[in-house]
Amino acid sequence: MNAPAFAVRTPSQIRWETRLWLAQRASAMVLALCVVVHLATIVLAVRGGLSAAEILARTRGSVAWLSFYALFIAAVAVHAPIGLRTIIAEWLGWRGRSLDLAAALFAVLIAAAGVRTVLGLYA
Amino acid sequence: MHSVRVWRGTGEGAFRRYEVPAAPNQTILDLVTYIQRVLDPSLSYRFACRVGMCGSCAMTVNGRPRWTCRTHVAKVAAEGEIVIAPLTNMPVVKDLAVDMRAFFDKWALAKGAFTPSDDAAADFAVVAPASPARREADAAIECIGCGVCYAACDVVAWNPDYLGPAALNRAWTLVNDVRDRGQPERLLAVAGDAGCHACHSHESCRTYCPKSLNPTASIAGLKRATARAALRGEL
Numbered sequence: 001m002n003a004p005a006f007a008v009r010t011p012s013q014i015r016w017e018t019r020l021w022l023a024q025r026a027s028a029m030v031l032a033l034c035v036v037v038h039l040a041t042i043v044l045a046v047r048g049g050l051s052a053a054e055i056l057a058r059t060r061g062s063v064a065w066l067s068f069y070a071l072f073i074a075a076v077a078v079h080a081p082i083g084l085r086t087i088i089a090e091w092l093g094w095r096g097r098s099l100d101l102a103a104a105l106f107a108v109l110i111a112a113a114g115v116r117t118v119l120g121l122y123a
Numbered sequence: 124m125h126s127v128r129v130w131r132g133t134g135e136g137a138f139r140r141y142e143v144p145a146a147p148n149q150t151i152l153d154l155v156t157y158i159q160r161v162l163d164p165s166l167s168y169r170f171a172c173r174v175g176m177c178g179s180c181a182m183t184v185n186g187r188p189r190w191t192c193r194t195h196v197a198k199v200a201a202e203g204e205i206v207i208a209p210l211t212n213m214p215v216v217k218d219l220a221v222d223m224r225a226f227f228d229k230w231a232l233a234k235g236a237f238t239p240s241d242d243a244a245a246d247f248a249v250v251a252p253a254s255p256a257r258r259e260a261d262a263a264i265e266c267i268g269c270g271v272c273y274a275a276c277d278v279v280a281w282n283p284d285y286l287g288p289a290a291l292n293r294a295w296t297l298v299n300d301v302r303d304r305g306q307p308e309r310l311l312a313v314a315g316d317a318g319c320h321a322c323h324s325h326e327s328c329r330t331y332c333p334k335s336l337n338p339t340a341s342i343a344g345l346k347r348a349t350a351r352a353a354l355r356g357e358l
Binding site: 004005006007008009011013014015016017018019020021022025086089090091 | 214222312314315316318320350353
């Protein structure tokens with residue numbers, strides 16, 4: 001009977017995965033804060049109904065909101081692709097370089113869409 | 124009489140039904156032993172000590188991983204029929220015996236062996252029983268290597284490369300051993316997506332561990348230790 005097969009990670013793979021894990025934990029902490037601020041703003045700041053005009057009146061030209069949502073988007077772009085990569089690997093068995101590439105692409109997509117949105121709110 | 128369904132075969136196989144006379148204080152291992160000695164000598168299974176020390180008799184009983192020598196029939200018969208299968212997450216050799224090579228190879232991979240200092244002539248290390256590190260090690264040290272946690276773990280099922288709760292729990296006892304001189308290598312061995320960072324803290328290992336250990340807590344300890352090492356640039 002052949003020995004059951006499992007792959008052993010190289011030290012550089014382990015270091016990279018550990019850093020990804022740290023990045024996901026750190027971005028989760030940022031997100032916890034950002035989501036609370038975001039939701040609290042929705043609940044507390046709405047005066048005349050939740051309208052685009054009211055939101056834009058608040059965010060247009062505001063460097064503070066621009067910085068806040070830039071940070072929010074950066075955290076999402078780091079957090080979501082790493083988590084999605086793990087879920088795909090565990091549930092669908094898709095692993096390796098091609099998955100890493102797809103996750104990186106997803107990060108770029110989130111970042112690009114996010115930057116476009118944030119700039120749209122500012123200017 | 125107990126109606127007992129037992130897995131027969133390897134990867135391919137089926138459950139076969141046996142009628143086993145009921146007896147007081149009967150364990151699941153007693154049922155299996157009766158079947159093998161009286162009804163069907165071709166049944167393969169593993170056991171040694173019969174008293175919960177050796178960790179060789181673990182099987183899946185009514186869908187749950189258990190040490191069969193310390194599992195009374197009365198405890199599980201309330202669920203009706205008794206179904207006995209090999210442990211999951213390990214290839215079946217035959218009937219109820221599984222191939223535990225990957226399980227134990229991963230203990231070695233997780234640096235589960237003590238690394239002594241070069242100075243063999245040095246005096247005995249004094250480890251205070253009440254010191255925090257010794258308490259952490261104590262909480263995790265009683266593992267008997269039965270493989271129940273490994274069979275119960277979702278992450279092992281999803282990721283065959285994952286070192287698993289038992290190997291990581293063992294590594295945690297050594298991370299807390301102040302005499303050990305192999306820490307940097309050990310922390311590197313237990314980190315990453317096949318190591319402690321793969322754990323989702325489902326706590327199935329803790330739920331089913333027959334020794335009531337908490338490998339999830341040990342793995343959480345490894346996450347902290349490896350994160351600290353990585354942030355210091357030592358990993």
